[in-house]
Amino acid sequence: MSALDEDAAAALAAMSVAGTRKTFNVLAAPTGVRTRLADGRELIVACSNDYLGMANDPAVVAAGVAGLRQYGAGTASVRFICGTFVPHVDLERDLADFVGTSAALSFVSCWDANAAAITVLADSNTIVLSDELNHASIVDAIRLSRAAGKVVYPHSDLAALEKALQGSLAAARRLVVTDGVFSMEGDLARLPELVELCRRYDAVLLVDDSHGVGVMGAEGRGTASALGVHGEIDVITGTLGKALGGAAGGFVAASESVIALMSQLARPGLFSNALPVTVACSARAALSLLRSEPGRVTRLHEVADRLRTGLQTAGLRPLPSASAIVPVIVGETATAIRMSQTLRDVHGVLVTGFGHPVVPEGTARLRLQASSAFADDDVDAVVRAVANVAPR
Numbered sequence: 001m002s003a004l005d006e007d008a009a010a011a012l013a014a015m016s017v018a019g020t021r022k023t024f025n026v027l028a029a030p031t032g033v034r035t036r037l038a039d040g041r042e043l044i045v046a047c048s049n050d051y052l053g054m055a056n057d058p059a060v061v062a063a064g065v066a067g068l069r070q071y072g073a074g075t076a077s078v079r080f081i082c083g084t085f086v087p088h089v090d091l092e093r094d095l096a097d098f099v100g101t102s103a104a105l106s107f108v109s110c111w112d113a114n115a116a117a118i119t120v121l122a123d124s125n126t127i128v129l130s131d132e133l134n135h136a137s138i139v140d141a142i143r144l145s146r147a148a149g150k151v152v153y154p155h156s157d158l159a160a161l162e163k164a165l166q167g168s169l170a171a172a173r174r175l176v177v178t179d180g181v182f183s184m185e186g187d188l189a190r191l192p193e194l195v196e197l198c199r200r201y202d203a204v205l206l207v208d209d210s211h212g213v214g215v216m217g218a219e220g221r222g223t224a225s226a227l228g229v230h231g232e233i234d235v236i237t238g239t240l241g242k243a244l245g246g247a248a249g250g251f252v253a254a255s256e257s258v259i260a261l262m263s264q265l266a267r268p269g270l271f272s273n274a275l276p277v278t279v280a281c282s283a284r285a286a287l288s289l290l291r292s293e294p295g296r297v298t299r300l301h302e303v304a305d306r307l308r309t310g311l312q313t314a315g316l317r318p319l320p321s322a323s324a325i326v327p328v329i330v331g332e333t334a335t336a337i338r339m340s341q342t343l344r345d346v347h348g349v350l351v352t353g354f355g356h357p358v359v360p361e362g363t364a365r366l367r368l369q370a371s372s373a374f375a376d377d378d379v380d381a382v383v384r385a386v387a388n389v390a391p392r
């Protein structure tokens with residue numbers, strides 16, 4: 001065994017002893033309300049990002065297959081060399097229109113989209129102001145940027161943000177960055193007040209709406225739409241890996257000039273292959289399905305409400321939110337992992353426990369996520385199972 005292997009084995013052994021080591025559930029069937037593990041066990045999935053039941057929707061799959069047949073398996077190039085295909089352009093136009101901007105640019109993930117947007121916008125004349133609960137991809141993108149300074153403000157504390165904005169007036173640019181729906185809590189950013197603050201202090205507002213697009217607002221157009229500020233956000237980033245087909249891929253949506261600049265400068269686009277065309281085709285079909293079947297969004301919220309109310313009735317205290325994320329705090333990482341194992345092995349329900357370093361120590365949680373594809377009976381089965389394992 002090399003010294004490196006010994007170090008790795010020791011680190012993993014320490015995690016096993018602490019009960020914090022994560023294991024992967026290997027699926028042998030498509031994800032959906034139900035799936036099957038490689039060992040044959042059938043499970044109800046209550047922790048997937050497939051909010052609208054699109055990941056295995058026949059129209060979404062067929063569009064991907066057609067794209068694969070028409071354009072082949074790979075782009076074999078970054079966008080500016082020879083990797084831009086008609087479906088990229090079509091998807092980007094549709095995405096921009098949907099979220100309320102004039103242009104968009106796709107990437108292979110929203111992780112990359114955040115890296116692209118933040119590193120291009122946060123130049124050496126910029127102070128970045130970031131909510132403390134922002135997604136890890138935002139945190140890392142800010143670290144990667146050449147921003148002149150960074151302020152992390154307490155979660156959704158707009159008085160603190162305003163003070164920080166006042167303190168950054170000497171900088172040529174202020175960039176305020178927030179999740180639209182906070183991924184670990186499920187709560188919404190205070191977008192109307194953020195829009196107003198950013199206008200008042202001449203700041204750029206970037207919203208990562210990965211858990212909001214397809215989920216929030218009557219037609220699923222996102223958190224800005226739900227809160228009455230659709231079309232008023234400077235830059236929106238989002239994923240194709242959740243409500244919009246659930247494959248992979250992300251996007252930045254903004255004005256034409258900002259997107260044009262991003263296509264020139266963003267390193268995740270300049271030095272990494274384009275989004276696979278099959279994914280662009282599936283995501284576009286998902287968007288079109290969402291437009292023609294807005295009832296999926298209504299159903300998603302009925303399911304989320306039933307999940308929350310059911311857990312409350314069972315004596316649990318899910319974090320309150322208007323999104324499709326329903327977290328139940330359980331304390332230590334090892335507790336969350338143990339509970340999710342019991343949920344899987346005894347109750348046939350897949351709800352992964354999240355602990356450190358994904359969330360702060362002591363706030364480990366079961367993060368349940370609703371899907372429009374759930375029947376009421378499925379929701380009730382999940383509630384019964386969680387009520388069985390979670391502490392009151």
Ligand SMILES: Cc1ncc(COP(=O)(O)O)c(C=O)c1O
Nearest residue numbers: 109110111135183210239241250
């Ligand atoms: C808020 C937020 N931003 C970005 C991402 C990353 O998205 P992707 O899987 O497309 O890289 C996630 C996914 O976990 C997310 O929750």
